[in-house]
Amino acid sequence: MTPNNSDFLNAPATDTKSHLLATGYKLLANKGFTAVGIKQILDTAGIPKGSFYHYFASKEAFGEAIIKGYFEHYKNRLQAISNQDITAQQKLHSYFQYWYDTQQTSCDHEKCLVVKLSGEVSDISDPMREALAGGYMQTIHWISEQIEAGWKDGSVPTADNLSAMSIAKRWYYAWLGASLIAKTSRTNDSLTEVWQMTVSELGL
Template sequence: MALLNAQNSVPTDNSASDIALSNTKAHLLTTGYKLIAQKGFTAVGIKQILDTAGIPKGSFYHYFASKEAFGEAIISHYFIQYKQRLDIIGSQNVSAQQKLYDYFQNWYDTQQNGCDHEKCLVVKLSAEVADMSEPMRKVLYAGYQQTITWLATQIKAGWADNSVPHLDNVAAESMAKRWYFAWLGASLIAKISQTDTPLAEVWQMTTTEMGR
């Protein structure tokens, strides 16, 4: 994306048009993200998305060939932003153990007390679209792998700085998967049971295994 010098540059008609188109697409993604995270993918129709966004139907199909392609784009955009949050945690000048603790504490805190659009997109869609949409399944899986890779990197760093216990015969990637799968499952069960007990259980397990 080109950056404009606010003092010396004035957007041309073409650049202004490009910005407007980009803003329209971003608005559609933001609106769809909120609706789908709240109600689920199948419960939200294109008309509802357009009505809520205040955007004509033709604009939707200018950017997205189908609702499935729209869902795929929402998930992809979500994980781009999620990676930025991981990078912020990873850049902190603290031990690897503290970075892991901060990551899971944030997960624990945001998944408690119900589910809104800031918390539950991946949890909701994981249970909904795996058998329904192969493109959406693939982008969800890629997002999972991105997070697991980050966790494994922090675990290895924790072994190196001696802040995380190194269990015999357990690879960092395996530990990262165990933790991530446990947390994802606990988040789903917390929604079903409408209690925070599953989250508390995996929180205790994870903090113990990371040496807290």
């Protein structure tokens, strides 16, 4: 099972706050934060302006809530991978295989929120930047745990003078950077490079 956030999009229509977040998630992942106004969010969701400000003090607070919700569901998906009865190497391979496959195709709301916002909100919103940074570390910790598990079960090659956390950070930063470059260049070269690096370091 690989991470996705489709359940984040399927909020019950009777839950106004969840409906707003799901609608905003789709819009922000497709268009970015600055390109989407509150009016477009409200029109798309079919919700009056007063309802928005009942739940969110500002568009910035709304964006922060979307990012936190995204990573909360992402955490559940990572746990689902952890629960599979396969080696740690296979879990890591499955995780990065999904990243490699999805980022090569057109960017949609299922897979591009973090990539799109990472290059956009850092200079315009500290709360959103901090929410993204927290989400990065959540994923990095999971990768580090799998590396350590792989060392224990013998499925992942050990590395001289490098901690599991250091390797996890290098891999995550490389993948996020490669995804940003792929989006900018509209080629898959950067993704292919980090995929080959990761597979090699996983001993595959």
